Amino acid sequence: MFRTGLNRILIAVIVILALLAWFLRRDVSQPNYVFTPEMVFSVAYDSFAANPNYKDRKTLQPPVAGTVARGAMLFEYEATEADALRAGEELTNPWSERGIDADVFLSAKNRGRKVFSTFCLPCHGAVGNGDGPVAMRGFPPPPSLSAENSLNMSDGQMFHVLTFGQKNMPGYAAQISEDDRWKAILQVRSLQESAFRKAEAERLNQASIAVGEQLFQRLDCHKCHTVSPGEKPVGPFLGKVARDYTQEQLLEAVLHPSKTIAEGFLAQVFLMEDGTTHSGFVTGETDEQITIRNTDGNEIILLVEEIEERRTLEKSPMPDGMVKELSDDELQSLLDYLKSLAIPATAEPPSAEQNDEPANAENEVKEEELPNSLREKI
Ligand code: HEC
Ligand code: HEC
Structure with missing residues (x-):
């Protein structure tokens, strides 16, 4: 009995509340009544507002002396030469290849390349030769980053240079984050490496050309062929063949003269x-x-x-098998010599930008495609 009475009252209350809610519909675009305004609306001071709570009446307070930001590296060096050397001894590149994942290293290196193109290339040039657009317009040109000084400079010292600058080079601490400065150094190292490899390849190539020239004499090629315009002609002039022929065609002309006979030389x-x-x-x-x-x-x-x-x-006057005694290396040297003849003596050395793509890229690719033995394919 008592229970049904209570239930009725409750149902009546719910109905009344529902009706009230419907009649007094609240504007939902307005905030509700706020019971604790200090918690909802911050009473904090704006960063640059005056603040009576501090002695200097500033809201923005300097960090406590000796504070180290999270993830920051302590860099307690001055902009002096002595400290540059000390940094060189004490700091190591956190992104150096040793000790980190190959993938991580690669992405650090890629980032370094971007940083370099943005901040360093304008002065140092694309390959670090010191011929960037800024240097080309009168700024004192920086030394090559592949020169001895930079080669011998440790990453730590280079980091000091990027941070504080060095003579004509301004410091980049404000523009480039610490992390990016270390990564830019990876790019400098990579440029140094390719400069070294290029020089090495050139040296090897020079040696190969010299061997090829000796072979040209030893195999009596010179008896039929002239290589400089002034000589008395016998067989075809070879001073320019490499310009018209690919490495493969040259190889064929030397290995199987009768297969393709030069025009007018039947x-x-x-x-x-x-x-x-x-x-x-x-x-x-x-x-x-x-x-x-x-x-x-x-x-x-x-x-x-x-x-x-x-x-x-039907046959070429040039005998077959002239080079059959040669090793693959010697044969390549002979071709290198023929190729070298086609480069005009007065040729300008390729400029820095072109250096990126080796001038004889086509030939290089061809050489890579050749099977183990040069002869197999022809
Ligand atoms: C405003 C032009 C300019 C920019 C930009 C610049 N450098 Fe330099 N850099 C120079 C000059 C000039 C020198 C030579 C300073 C000197 O005489 O010792 C130099 C020197 C250096 C050296 C020392 C070379 C040596 O032989 O002593 C390194 C390493 C170097 N820069 C790296 C960088 C890197 C990496 C960047 C990019 C983050 C960069 N530089 C950006 C102008 C620049
Ligand atoms: C007996 C003379 C003779 C000797 C020796 C000789 N050649 Fe030839 N060579 C010719 C003649 C003739 C041709 C043109 C006919 C032909 O294409 O086969 C020719 C063609 C060539 C060609 C192609 C030239 C072109 O414009 O198509 C090359 C390359 C060549 N010789 C390289 C050599 C080399 C390298 C040697 C030394 C190993 C050599 N020759 C030795 C006579 C000779």
Whole structure:
């Protein structure tokens, strides 16, 4: 009995509350009544507002002396040369290849490359030669980053240079985060490495060219071929072949001369009425006489009426197998020599930007594609 009475009252209360809620519909776009305004609306001072709570009446207080920011490295060095050297001895690059994951290192290096292009390239140039656009417009050009001084500079000292600057180079502590400064150094190291490899390759190539030149003499190539424009011509002039031929075509011309015979170099054989034979390249021809140049490079004039038979040789006058005794390395040297002939003596050294892409990129790729043995493919 009592229970149903209570239930009725409760139901009546709920209905009344529901009706009230409906009649007194609240504007939901307005905040509710606030019981604790200090908790809802901060009474904190603005950073730059005056503040009666501090002696100096400033809200923004300096950090307590000796505070170290989270993740910060202590850098207790002055902008002096002595401290640069000390930094060199005491600091190590946290991103150095040793001790970190290869992936992590790679992404640090990529970041370093970006930092370098943004902040360093303007003065130091794309490969660190010191020929950046700023230096090209009158700023004292920095020394090459692949020169001895930078090569011998430890990462820590370089970090000091990036932080405080060095003579004409301003410090970059304000513009480049510590982390990025270390990463930029990775890029400097990588530029140094490729400069070293380039120089090494050039040195090797020079050595190879020298070997090739000796072989050219030793194998008697010079007896038929001229390499400089002034010489008395015999066979084809080779001073420029490498410009028209790829490495593979050159290789074929040397290995199998008869497969592709240079234009105008099919030798002809003439059998004369008196029983003698002459062979060589026809260099001139009229109704009465034919001029040929024999394999010794001498011109001979044959009278047409005395010629009994005339034949064109199918084979190249250049014998097959001239290079069969050579090792692959020697053969490559011979080709390197032929290639070197095609480079004009007065050629300007490639500029820094082009250096990135080796001037003879095409040939280099070709060489890589060649099978273990140069000869296999041809
Ligand atoms: C405003 C031009 C400029 C910019 C930008 C610049 N440098 Fe330099 N840098 C120089 C000059 C100039 C020197 C030579 C200072 C001297 O005479 O010792 C130099 C020197 C250096 C050296 C020491 C070379 C040596 O042989 O002593 C290093 C390493 C170096 N810079 C790295 C960097 C890196 C990395 C960046 C990018 C974060 C950078 N620089 C940005 C102008 C610049
Ligand atoms: C007996 C003379 C003779 C000798 C020796 C000789 N060659 Fe040749 N070479 C020729 C003649 C002729 C041609 C043109 C016909 C041909 O393409 O095969 C030729 C063609 C070439 C070509 C292609 C030139 C072109 O423009 O197509 C190359 C490269 C070449 N020789 C390299 C060499 C080398 C390297 C040697 C030394 C190993 C050598 N030759 C030795 C006579 C000779």
